[in-house]
Amino acid sequence: MTILAVLVPVLLGCALTRVVWPNGWRVCRHDFFRASLGVGLGLGLGSCIFFLSLALGWPGAALPVEALLVAALAALYARARAPIPCGFCATAPHDPKWNRLPSAAAGLAAASALAIFVLFSVMAPLGESDAWSIWNLRAKFLALGGKNWLHAFSPVIAWSHPDYPLLIPASVAQAWKAAGGASWMAPVLVAGLLTFAAAGLVYSSVEMLRGRLPASLALIALLGASSFARNGAAQYADVPLSFFLLATAVLLSLEERSSSAAVLAGLSAGLAAWTKNEGMLFAAGAILAQMLLLRRGASAIRRFLSGFAPVAAVLLLFKLRYAGPNDLAASMRWARLADFDRYWTVGYQVISHILTFGGYVVSPVLVLGAYAWLLGVQREERMRPRNRALLFLLFWMLAGDFLVYVLAPSALDWQLETSLGRVLLQLWPLAVLTLFCYVSAPQQMVKATQKPVSKASPRPAKRAPTARLRTMG
Amino acid sequence: MPAFSLRAKLGMALLASLALMSSFKLLLDAWEQRARMAAEPGIGPSAYIHRFDEIRSALPQRGVTGYITDQVRDPNRAIAEYHLTQYALAPLLVANSWNEKLVVGNFHSALGPAAIKTKGLEFVRDYGAFVQLLRNPKR
Numbered sequence: 001m002t003i004l005a006v007l008v009p010v011l012l013g014c015a016l017t018r019v020v021w022p023n024g025w026r027v028c029r030h031d032f033f034r035a036s037l038g039v040g041l042g043l044g045l046g047s048c049i050f051f052l053s054l055a056l057g058w059p060g061a062a063l064p065v066e067a068l069l070v071a072a073l074a075a076l077y078a079r080a081r082a083p084i085p086c087g088f089c090a091t092a093p094h095d096p097k098w099n100r101l102p103s104a105a106a107g108l109a110a111a112s113a114l115a116i117f118v119l120f121s122v123m124a125p126l127g128e129s130d131a132w133s134i135w136n137l138r139a140k141f142l143a144l145g146g147k148n149w150l151h152a153f154s155p156v157i158a159w160s161h162p163d164y165p166l167l168i169p170a171s172v173a174q175a176w177k178a179a180g181g182a183s184w185m186a187p188v189l190v191a192g193l194l195t196f197a198a199a200g201l202v203y204s205s206v207e208m209l210r211g212r213l214p215a216s217l218a219l220i221a222l223l224g225a226s227s228f229a230r231n232g233a234a235q236y237a238d239v240p241l242s243f244f245l246l247a248t249a250v251l252l253s254l255e256e257r258s259s260s261a262a263v264l265a266g267l268s269a270g271l272a273a274w275t276k277n278e279g280m281l282f283a284a285g286a287i288l289a290q291m292l293l294l295r296r297g298a299s300a301i302r303r304f305l306s307g308f309a310p311v312a313a314v315l316l317l318f319k320l321r322y323a324g325p326n327d328l329a330a331s332m333r334w335a336r337l338a339d340f341d342r343y344w345t346v347g348y349q350v351i352s353h354i355l356t357f358g359g360y361v362v363s364p365v366l367v368l369g370a371y372a373w374l375l376g377v378q379r380e381e382r383m384r385p386r387n388r389a390l391l392f393l394l395f396w397m398l399a400g401d402f403l404v405y406v407l408a409p410s411a412l413d414w415q416l417e418t419s420l421g422r423v424l425l426q427l428w429p430l431a432v433l434t435l436f437c438y439v440s441a442p443q444q445m446v447k448a449t450q451k452p453v454s455k456a457s458p459r460p461a462k463r464a465p466t467a468r469l470r471t472m473g
Numbered sequence: 474m475p476a477f478s479l480r481a482k483l484g485m486a487l488l489a490s491l492a493l494m495s496s497f498k499l500l501l502d503a504w505e506q507r508a509r510m511a512a513e514p515g516i517g518p519s520a521y522i523h524r525f526d527e528i529r530s531a532l533p534q535r536g537v538t539g540y541i542t543d544q545v546r547d548p549n550r551a552i553a554e555y556h557l558t559q560y561a562l563a564p565l566l567v568a569n570s571w572n573e574k575l576v577v578g579n580f581h582s583a584l585g586p587a588a589i590k591t592k593g594l595e596f597v598r599d600y601g602a603f604v605q606l607l608r609n610p611k612r
Contacts, residue, residue, distance in 0.1 A: 224492025
């Protein structure tokens with residue numbers, strides 16, 4: 001029952017992406033993109049529906065509603081008269097022949113990450129401290145509290161941050177409610193799906209934007225930060241948030257090819273805010289990026305907001321009616337803006353953490369910096385609005401997090417030590433996407449090779465193309 | 474297969490080898506850690522919360538219960554244990570105070586209960602693993 005309760009929202013998301021980007025009844029490599037995106041969007045939508053069902057007093061209604069939505073989307077898809085071909089296939093960048101070695105290396109990286117995730121989940125099926133004192137604790141109240149589910153936000157457990165949004169707790173709670181108990185499986189499944197959906201989304205989006213070879217390398221770079229899979233297994237909300245930050249950025253990048261992408265980008269930005277409070281900062285940045293860098297018109301912004309609004313409404317209901325006060329916001333002091341020691345402390349720690357990020361054997365800044373230097377950045381990529389928007393989003397979040405730390409409570413060292421690594425992890429998939437969008441693709445650096453033509457044997461004349469066409473069905 | 478330039482080959486090889494090395498390093502560390510844990514069963518949060526399986530059935534499903542511990546040497550550990558106890562007993566609320574009618578005693582030795590006698594709590598039942606149910610007669 002747990003698996004079914006997780007599968008239904010996943011199917012909802014996958015059905016949604018299939019309806020938005022149809023491909024008849026065919027399967028193509030872009031279904032990996034649809035599936036990766038669909039997993040996260042589906043779990044997010046499912047959590048919103050579950051929370052609403054609790055708020056409306058119909059706790060058992062969420063799964064049937066989601067199943068009905070899946071059926072409705074499937075029926076809508078089946079009714080489409082003309083089998084519409086995959087739009088991504090038509091606009092895919094030119095790829096050289098399949099490169100086995102990088103693909104094999106990417107497969108190894110994925111297998112290693114999966115093994116890390118499984119091992120840490122086996123060692124700590126409850127996750128780490130924030131999992132059982134915040135996210136899954138909340139899920140227990142939502143799932144098993146019955147009419148007293150509101151105790152999830154009781155001042156008795158104010159230390160559990162009852163203001164934190166509910167994407168993770170509601171997703172886990174929905175599965176626990178269906179199963180009738182709080183087993184280890186639901187949180188591990190939800191964490192695993194979002195972790196590997198983020199990895200899948202990095203691969204598939206780089207493949208669409210730059211080609212297969214950069215996609216393999218991007219996946220290797222992402223999973224080389226072993227803390228990514230490890231933190232996923234910890235069942236915190238940072239890796240899930242990284243999925244939605246990445247998804248929003250990818251969807252904004254695709255808007256030139258598909259107007260529906262803007263609606264899903266808004267939805268994803270809303271789900272980022274529904275995952276962690278930092279998501280609200282990101283959503284604001286996404287709107288600014290569209291206005292200032294992508295120079296999208298009012299209609300595009302409206303489409304974005306049309307996707308953002310429903311989730312924002314759910315979040316607003318939660319914040320106004322149920323959530324407790326935010327302890328970080330309550331303890332911020334504007335006077336700290338003038339304390340330059342704090343800037344120094346935060347800046348030093350941010351740089352130290354970036355230099356040693358992710359458990360790389362050599363600093364990832366050196367590794368990725370060397371890669372970027374060797375392959376270079378073409379001028380057209382530097383000037384491309386999409387790439388500038390990605391960079392803007394990264395720096396927007398870094399600046400926002402920096403400011404929060406400067407304004408944060410007096411135990412600054414403790415705050416930095418316990419959270420800065422995870423805050424940077426939230427931006428990691430987006431950072432990898434940005435890098436691989438900027439840096440030249442390896443297939444753009446192919447040596448020109450020409451066989452010398454012998455004077456004794458002139459080249460045979462090409463066969464007339466028309467003769468070939470007549471024999472084709 | 475296209476002939477990549479030397480720079481491209483170097484860049485790809487550097488990235489792939491260092492990234493994979495990082496990943497395998499953690500994998501090996503995790504494997505060793507798992508082997509160590511297998512040799513020492515009964516530690517970790519999931520084993521810890523099972524200490525409260527029996528007392529959970531004696532407590533109301535919902536409402537608020539109190540909590541007391543003899544863990545005074547390590548405040549961080551004390552907080553972690555309290556949070557785990559709350560997780561184990563949810564959806565029952567566990568207040569970090571003995572000012573409730575029923576109080577869950579989370580002790581670490583047989584000497585623990587003696588330490589709480591000054592609080593005026595009455596013993597109700599022992600559930601093994603130094604977990605006890607206590608009553609506050611003043612509530």
